[in-house]
Amino acid sequence: MLTKEQQQALRRLPAVHLLLEHPLLAPCLERFPRQMVVEVANDILAMERRRMLEIDDPTPPDPERIAVRITETLDRLTAPRLRPVINGSGIVLHTNLGRARLSKAALRAVRDVALSYSNLEYRLHTGQRGSRHEHVEGILRRLTGAESALVVNNNAAAVLLVLRTLARGREVIISRGQMVEIGGSFRVSEIMRESGARLVEVGTTNKTRREDIEGAISEETALLLKVHTSNFKIIGFTESVSREEMVEIARKHGIPCFEDLGSGVLYDLRARGIGEEPTVQECLRAGVDLVSFSGDKLLGGPQAGIIVGKKQWIDLLKKNQLLRALRVDKMTLAALEATLHHYLNPEEAAREIPVLRQILKEPGEIRASAERLMDRLREALGEALWMEVIPTVSEVGGGSLPGVELPSFCLSIAHPHMPVHRMEEGLRRGNPPVIGRLSRDRLLLDLRTVEEEEHPHIVDAFRRILK
Ligand SMILES: *Cc1c(COP(=O)(O)O)cnc(C)c1O
Numbered sequence: 001m002l003t004k005e006q007q008q009a010l011r012r013l014p015a016v017h018l019l020l021e022h023p024l025l026a027p028c029l030e031r032f033p034r035q036m037v038v039e040v041a042n043d044i045l046a047m048e049r050r051r052m053l054e055i056d057d058p059t060p061p062d063p064e065r066i067a068v069r070i071t072e073t074l075d076r077l078t079a080p081r082l083r084p085v086i087n088g089s090g091i092v093l094h095t096n097l098g099r100a101r102l103s104k105a106a107l108r109a110v111r112d113v114a115l116s117y118s119n120l121e122y123r124l125h126t127g128q129r130g131s132r133h134e135h136v137e138g139i140l141r142r143l144t145g146a147e148s149a150l151v152v153n154n155n156a157a158a159v160l161l162v163l164r165t166l167a168r169g170r171e172v173i174i175s176r177g178q179m180v181e182i183g184g185s186f187r188v189s190e191i192m193r194e195s196g197a198r199l200v201e202v203g204t205t206n207k208t209r210r211e212d213i214e215g216a217i218s219e220e221t222a223l224l225l226k227v228h229t230s231n232f233k234i235i236g237f238t239e240s241v242s243r244e245e246m247v248e249i250a251r252k253h254g255i256p257c258f259e260d261l262g263s264g265v266l267y268d269l270r271a272r273g274i275g276e277e278p279t280v281q282e283c284l285r286a287g288v289d290l291v292s293f294s295g296d297k298l299l300g301g302p303q304a305g306i307i308v309g310k311k312q313w314i315d316l317l318k319k320n321q322l323l324r325a326l327r328v329d330k331m332t333l334a335a336l337e338a339t340l341h342h343y344l345n346p347e348e349a350a351r352e353i354p355v356l357r358q359i360l361k362e363p364g365e366i367r368a369s370a371e372r373l374m375d376r377l378r379e380a381l382g383e384a385l386w387m388e389v390i391p392t393v394s395e396v397g398g399g400s401l402p403g404v405e406l407p408s409f410c411l412s413i414a415h416p417h418m419p420v421h422r423m424e425e426g427l428r429r430g431n432p433p434v435i436g437r438l439s440r441d442r443l444l445l446d447l448r449t450v451e452e453e454e455h456p457h458i459v460d461a462f463r464r465i466l467k
Contacts, residue, residue, distance in 0.1 A: 006053060006058060010049060013049065022064070040070050041070050083432065089435055090392065090395070090410065090446025100301060105342065113330050132333060133150055136336055139344075140306065144291075151333070155264075158305030164320065166223050168195060168197055170198065172200065174226075175201075178227040180229055213249055214249060223258055226243065226246055243259070244286050256289040257288055258291075259283055265277050265299070289309050295339075301340070369452060377462060381462060384466055385414070387411060391407065412444055415466070432457055432461075
């Protein structure tokens, strides 16, 4: 039962149709359909009604406050949820932050193809139906030396397609030390089960020898699988079968050999003193029949799974109906083609592809950038923040180059009165969000993963949280 006071108070809540005449809501009614504004207004009035019933002496909120809340709610509901973020973590391939950022040329290619019709499956020379798989096959062959190539949605799909096509209902031999899980959502054992292939694990976690593999080969063996242990390193008492040996065993027994490279680089980072990642070209030269890798890890392109290798096997993959379910869309192909084009000139790749550029950034360059950001913040905010530029190490992330530490610099920030977690939260919830790292009582922004164009946004973000 409502008390008389409650009934009276509720009656003083404005009616929706009157509320909608409030001048503050005029812009909303221009931007959004009336029905949508009415629904949001009703929701907010319902909340107010509940609030008033919960307290003894309810005062109805004034219409102006309700109008502001309606506007804010509509703005929130219609703002994009997926949006750009400034990555101050220093992790170049941050899976939670969308892995690789695309090059400018890749973005232009996506834009051009998406805004127009395209020759996605149409051969302009002959006027006949073509295949979407033709567009990047040539350049992939040229860059990797492969006989043939195929692109699917992501590398997990690539592995699934290969296993299902070549080994469904039969056995696949893999070294126990390579039964990996990547990012919680890709487990070799699970993909194997999905593919209908039977897993034969050989060796032990730290050691697999040639005899282990050879001893497991039987009539039932369809494939030898090598999985790149891309997000961890086993050190100490270890032994593994080299790529060359795997190939030799596969040849001797007449079975194909497939390597899931995970990251897959086309640019030789080792030559620049970074990591020990073999290039795709090298794996193929060693004689591996099929190699698969991601488009959005070290390659620095869009999410995709790239399969390169012997034509005989890729032709089989192309005939599998499953390919239809795993096929890439035109925007991916456009971004991938433009990204691959950079690699025709390795210097251009290192300059234009953000992933490579960030990995190859010299510490001195990063330090200078951190100092410039510090100056900009000082200029805008005076002495409100305590700041210093300090050395740090960044990692590549995304299950690539495990254990590789890239010397870097970050801006270390604190505020005399604001707890550092509040600062971190404020930046994270801003627009654009700025993601930093907490280290004791400091917020760290590693400038390896921040572009110069992003500095003004960081300054604005601090301005807003310190307001
Ligand atoms: C990352 C990775 C995958 C999964 O690739 P996605 O493109 O994320 O699907 C598979 N295998 C290995 C070894 C990887 O590193």
